[in-house]
Amino acid sequence: MTKWFCFTLFALPLLAQEPVRYELKFPNAAHHEAEVRATFSGVRQPVLEVLMSRSSPGRYALHEFAKNVYHFQATDGQGHALEVTQPSPYQWNVTGHKGTVVVEYTVFGDRADGTYNGIDPTHAHLNLPATVVWAHGFEKAPVSLKFELPAGSDWKIATQLAQHDDGTWTAPNMDRMMDSPVEISHYYMAEWKVGGSQFRMALHHRGTDEEAAAFARLCQVVVTEEEGVFGAFPKYDNGNYTFLLDYLPYASGDGMEHRNSTVIAGTRDLKDAAAQMIGTVSHEFFHSWNVKRIRPKTLEPFDFERADMSGELWFAEGFTNYYGPLTLKRAGLMDVDRFARSMGGAVSTVLNAPGRLVFNVIDMSRRAPFVDAATANDPVNTGNTFISYYTYGQALALGIDLSIRTRFPGKTLDDWMRAMWREHPDTQKPYTLDDLQRTLGEVTSKEFAGDIFQRHIYGKEPMDYEKLLARAGLLLEKRTGAAARSYLGAQGLWTDRGMEIAAPTLIGSPFYNAGIDRGDIITDWDRGAPRTQRDLDALLEKHKAGDKIHLKVDSRGGKKEVDITLADSPAMQLVPYELADKQLTPEMTAFREAWLSSKAVHPLPKVMKYCPLCRRSHPFEFDNCPYDGTALRITALKPGEEYIPDTPGGRGAPAAAPATGGRGGRRGGGGQ
């Protein structure tokens, strides 16, 4: 304590730096430009190294934001030009200054999402790593930003930067600034409290205020339900958490987590797609614990100058991907069938994708810089070598949760998450892979954790999903139907010459086994010559697994003839027993109830959906009106229109009304 005190007294005068001041304006928003001016004062180094970030927290590929920067110039603060040299595409060295360097440039941005800037006459949607330069030696300096709004605009500023009376917005350092995206537009603002915590939603969209208010209520449900996993909300830096939402046809679908906010963009309108959009909210808000506070050591501090690599993304992203749909199910926003589809999709991929034999889930995570919003000019063999750490991690979270519930009655995955937050409450104490295993061992047993990590995390063995899921009355089975029958191992492009293979064929598939690969054109199938997918489906309809088909192929080496042996698709689906004509036992019902019921510690707001045709209200998890099949909405069509609440006795009254809102009965095998 004494030592620390002395160090602080000694160090403070040295560390105190004048704020880096940024001024941003948007005089050419119609053409997607912002003008940025950055002032660095008290510059001691003779050469000031000014940089544009190459990567952005939460993204793992290099984005080279410098590509959108031009008209770059530096002056000394009194209008005299300073010498600028460029040692790299994203760095400018400024010399000859007398302690002050003013940098000015134009930055272009026409992509409203969680990574880039979207500047146009409707908004300035800014991810600051894509917007502002920074300088070596000034990373710890406080920052202050000023935004000049277009004259006559009705724009307002929503961000988790701290607001001041003099019109400036501040952050204690560069890291915090970069973690505070900015939405400047004519947005709808909603605010609410859960317990002692304050939340806000700034929504830029083209729908009605009623839809916005209804969506804010959905966000409130998600926030309340997720608090239950951890027992409390994080302490937000400026006293509140803000959802920055852009639902606009010209936005780009995305979600990006931050410490005190999230940016979510989507192209669809709330009136049509609120039930899908709330899924992204559920994922991103979970990150305010998992990855923004429970932080892998590999990402702390974040390096803006290179691709950041983390072997823990299966936990940071994958477990978040598990809790996203789980939260919706627990809060009554999703029915058990849709929940099973989400989990079944992840399990099927992990069980069947050839990539599982190539990398373990840690090495899959480390490949994020090649796949996370990354682009490749050259063909890549991802289909045979990679499983997304989102998907793989989701399946692991599911398997580990069910294993803990089976082996350690009363314990759940939520206990592991809480233990992780207790031991790694914030970025000052980030975790390692060893910490993950040790904490799981504390919640369960050292042997259990060792076994899970050795076989399924350091190893490549899949968990025993069929058995684990059966305890909850969920049937993991092979998919059947047309999609399963036409499994060949690659997608084709249809031309008048035949079917051209568009991507590397999947290891173990009929095409792969016959030596067919990208660029091959299949002209003849036995005596047939299909020229559309429909023709081919009709041809395959007459065959079964094990049948041979003789193919004529135009390949790189010339014409060739090969036989393929048809096989059934290995794809699996997860079906609730009650939809698979199987008996759901009381034990299964109890297991499922303990797993999927609400864990909220504060009251969940009640939300409904409404039928625009018969004007009844229905449980939110319904997609369609059980009476007339109409797609349900989250609000009245016209403000003031009255809805008729449906009663439990009334529901199901018409003979045709299915119990699960239009998706009841035995699930077909051909769907996604």
Ligand SMILES: [Zn+2]
């Ligand atoms: Zn995520």
Ligand SMILES: [Zn+2]
């Ligand atoms: Zn209806």
